[in-house]
Amino acid sequence: MCGIIGACLGSQACMNLLIGEIIFNGLLRLEYRGYDSAGVAVIADELMVRKGKGKLIELNARLSFKELRGCTGIGHTRWATHGVPNDINAHPHVDCRKMFAVVHNGVLENFSELKRVLKNRGHVFASDTDTEVIPHLVEEHYYRTGNVYESFKEAVKTLKGSYAILLVTSLEPFKIFFAKKDSPLIIGLGEGFNLLASDIPAVLSHTRSVVVIRDYWVGFITPDEAFVEDLASGRRVEVKDYIRTVEWSLSEAEKSGYPHFMLKEIYEQPRAVMETLYGALNDQLIPEAIKLLTDAGKIYVTGAGTSFHAAEHFSITGTRLAGKPIISFISSEYDTYLPATGEGDVLIVVSQSGETMDSLKALRAFKRRGVRIIAVSNVIDSAIPRESHVTLYTRAGPEIGVAATKTFTTQTTLLTYLAVRLGEAVGRLDVGEGREILGNIRSAGSLVKEALESAEKLAKKMATAISRSSSAYYLSRGVGVPVAKEGALKIKEVAYVHAESYPAGESKHGPIALVENSFPVVFVIPNDSYLEALLLGNIEEMKARGAYVVGVGPEGSRTMELLNEFLPVPRAHWALAPVTHTVPLQLIAYYAAVEKGFDPDKPRNLAKTVTVE
Ligand code: F6R
Numbered sequence: 001m002c003g004i005i006g007a008c009l010g011s012q013a014c015m016n017l018l019i020g021e022i023i024f025n026g027l028l029r030l031e032y033r034g035y036d037s038a039g040v041a042v043i044a045d046e047l048m049v050r051k052g053k054g055k056l057i058e059l060n061a062r063l064s065f066k067e068l069r070g071c072t073g074i075g076h077t078r079w080a081t082h083g084v085p086n087d088i089n090a091h092p093h094v095d096c097r098k099m100f101a102v103v104h105n106g107v108l109e110n111f112s113e114l115k116r117v118l119k120n121r122g123h124v125f126a127s128d129t130d131t132e133v134i135p136h137l138v139e140e141h142y143y144r145t146g147n148v149y150e151s152f153k154e155a156v157k158t159l160k161g162s163y164a165i166l167l168v169t170s171l172e173p174f175k176i177f178f179a180k181k182d183s184p185l186i187i188g189l190g191e192g193f194n195l196l197a198s199d200i201p202a203v204l205s206h207t208r209s210v211v212v213i214r215d216y217w218v219g220f221i222t223p224d225e226a227f228v229e230d231l232a233s234g235r236r237v238e239v240k241d242y243i244r245t246v247e248w249s250l251s252e253a254e255k256s257g258y259p260h261f262m263l264k265e266i267y268e269q270p271r272a273v274m275e276t277l278y279g280a281l282n283d284q285l286i287p288e289a290i291k292l293l294t295d296a297g298k299i300y301v302t303g304a305g306t307s308f309h310a311a312e313h314f315s316i317t318g319t320r321l322a323g324k325p326i327i328s329f330i331s332s333e334y335d336t337y338l339p340a341t342g343e344g345d346v347l348i349v350v351s352q353s354g355e356t357m358d359s360l361k362a363l364r365a366f367k368r369r370g371v372r373i374i375a376v377s378n379v380i381d382s383a384i385p386r387e388s389h390v391t392l393y394t395r396a397g398p399e400i401g402v403a404a405t406k407t408f409t410t411q412t413t414l415l416t417y418l419a420v421r422l423g424e425a426v427g428r429l430d431v432g433e434g435r436e437i438l439g440n441i442r443s444a445g446s447l448v449k450e451a452l453e454s455a456e457k458l459a460k461k462m463a464t465a466i467s468r469s470s471s472a473y474y475l476s477r478g479v480g481v482p483v484a485k486e487g488a489l490k491i492k493e494v495a496y497v498h499a500e501s502y503p504a505g506e507s508k509h510g511p512i513a514l515v516e517n518s519f520p521v522v523f524v525i526p527n528d529s530y531l532e533a534l535l536l537g538n539i540e541e542m543k544a545r546g547a548y549v550v551g552v553g554p555e556g557s558r559t560m561e562l563l564n565e566f567l568p569v570p571r572a573h574w575a576l577a578p579v580t581h582t583v584p585l586q587l588i589a590y591y592a593a594v595e596k597g598f599d600p601d602k603p604r605n606l607a608k609t610v611t612v613e
Helices: 011-016 019-033 056-063 111-120 133-145 148-157 250-254 261-267 269-281 285-295 305-322 331-340 357-368 383-387 406-425 431-442 444-467 480-495 504-509 529-544 574-595
Strands: 003-009 037-043 047-053 072-078 100-105 163-169 176-181 186-189 193-197 209-212 217-221 226-230 235-237 243-245 299-303 326-330 346-351 372-377 390-393 471-476 498-503 520-524 548-554 565-569
Touching: 003 011, 003 019, 003 100, 003 163, 003 176, 019 037, 019 056, 019 072, 019 193, 037 056, 037 100, 037 163, 047 056, 047 100, 072 100, 072 163, 100 133, 111 133, 133 148, 133 163, 148 163, 148 176, 148 217, 193 217, 261 269, 261 574, 269 406, 269 444, 285 372, 285 390, 285 406, 299 305, 299 331, 299 357, 305 326, 305 346, 305 406, 305 480, 305 574, 326 331, 331 357, 346 357, 357 372, 357 383, 372 383, 372 406, 383 390, 406 431, 406 574, 431 444, 431 574, 444 480, 444 520, 444 548, 444 565, 444 574, 471 480, 471 504, 471 529, 480 498, 480 520, 480 574, 498 504, 504 529, 520 529, 520 574, 529 548, 548 574, 565 574
Parallel strands: 299 326, 299 346, 346 372, 372 390, 471 498, 471 520, 520 548, 548 565
Antiparallel strands: 003 072, 003 193, 037 047, 037 072, 100 163, 163 176, 176 217, 186 193, 186 209, 209 243, 217 226, 226 235
C-alpha cells in the first residue's frame, strides 16, 4: 500500500500554484498509506526526479520537493513491498533513457518474468522493485510504436496483479497517463488543472469534483481534459457521467468517508488479502521457507494477541494438511518450550508490527539454540524480519486502528498458502484438495467481500444484543477455535465486553456454569461437516440453559434451525475459516463499541505496538 498523486496544471494555474507544493501537500495527506520513502518527478525543461528513504518532512528538508517548478508532476509515498526501503527503491522509477517516470501502488504478480524478458532485451534495472518493469516496458513498446499512449496501454495489458499507475514523460509534457486495477485511484477535476491521487484527501484542498476510477480504466489527464477508456470493454468512458461532488470534511475524507479507521480497515480486507496473495505467489522466499519446514525436526509457531491466533491457525492447518505436528505457543511463554528445542528445529514468528518485544525475545532465545527463524510480518525491515533467516511479508498496508483487523486476515491468508505448499512438498496433501484450497485462496478477496455484504445486515443486531450483556462466550471447534478467540479478543478490546473463548467441547467442563437466560454465546461454525455435527450438540446444551445463541457459519448450515440468529458466510474450504468467518465478528465488535459510545480506533490501555515485556 502506497500513496500516489499527480498534478497537471494549465498555464494560468502554473503561474499561481507551485507544482512542488501541490504534490508535497498531497503526499502529506497520503502518508498514512506508507512512509518509508518518497519521491517526486516533474517535467520542467526535462524530466527531473528527486527521491529518497525517510519520512516526507525530513526528505523535503533534504530534497526541497516543495520548491520544484513545472506544470506536470507526480509523487509517491512508499510502503515497501518488493525491495527494502532505501533511496534506490523509492519511487518514481525511470526507463534506461530516462524518458518515462512512473509511480505505482500495488503488487505486480508477474514482475520477475517481465524483468527477465526485459533484461534479455538489454534493459538495465537500478532497483529491486516490481514497479521498475513498467517504465522499461513502456520504453520497449515506444521504440516500436512511437506513440506514448499506445505504448503505455500495451505495457499495462501485460501486467498481472494490482496497480494504480501514473506516468509522466518529457515527450508529452502536459499529460499524466494512468491505469488502475485493484488499487485505488481518483481524478480531481479543477478549473484549468486536473489531479490524480490514491485517495480523496490529497485533492480536497483544490477541488471537490472527483471521479473514482474503476478497475481496467486507462487514460490520461491534461490541464483541461480527462480522457478515459475501459480496457475490459474496449469502450471510451464518458467521464462526465461519473463526476461526483465530495461533501466530506477533510478529516472525514482521510477515512474515505468511514467514521472510524477500524471500519475502513475492515472494508479494506478484500484488497489487502489479494495483495498479500499476489505477493506470496511471486515470493521467491516461499520455496526457501518450505525447504526449512520440510527439513525441520520440530516446527513451532508463535505470536502475541491476534498474531497468536494466526499462529494457532497455522498450527491447525499445517498439522491437518501436511501431517506434521506444529506446536503453537503465546510468545511471552517461550521459556516453557525452550528446553526441548535445538539445531534443525524451525520457529515461525508472526507479528504484524515486527517489533513486539515478547515475540522478539522468543525469537532471540530460540535462535541462540540454533533454531532457524521464519518471520511473518507486515512491516518491512522491522526488528523481527531483520533478525530472522527468512521473512514472508503480508501486504495489508499500514493499520491505524489499534485493534488488528486486516492484518489478521492477511496473516492467515499467507499462512494458509504456506500450509498448502508444505502439504504438497511433503506429499501428504491430496492433489484435488490442494487445488480446491488454492482456488479458494485465489478468490479470497471475493469471499471476504461476500462475507462483508452478508454481515452488514445482521452484525448490528447481534452487536446490540451482545453489548447489553457484561459477558459473552465465543465457542468453536478445530479450525474455528482461533477465529472464535479472535472474535472474543475484538469485542473485549473495543467494546469492553468480557468475552471468553473456548473449544466448545471444553465449555461443559466449567464455563457452562455461568450460562443463564439471555447469556450471549457466539458459535463459529467451520465448513466441516464433522465439526458442525459436534457443534450441534454444544448449541443444544447452551440453548437448554436459556443462552442467546448466535452463529456464524456457511450458508445453509444445519445449525441454522437451532440458533437465535444465524449470520451466513460463503462456503469455502474449512482452511479458509479465518478469511470467511472473522469479518462478521470484527463488525459485531465494531458496532458494539459504537453503540456503547467508545472510540474503536483508540481502545483504553492499549498500544498498537507493544515494545515492552
Ligand atoms: C489485537 C492486537 C494485539 C496484537 C499484538 C501483537 O487487536 O492488535 O493483540 O495482535 O499486540 O502485535 P504484533 O502482531 O504487532 O506482534
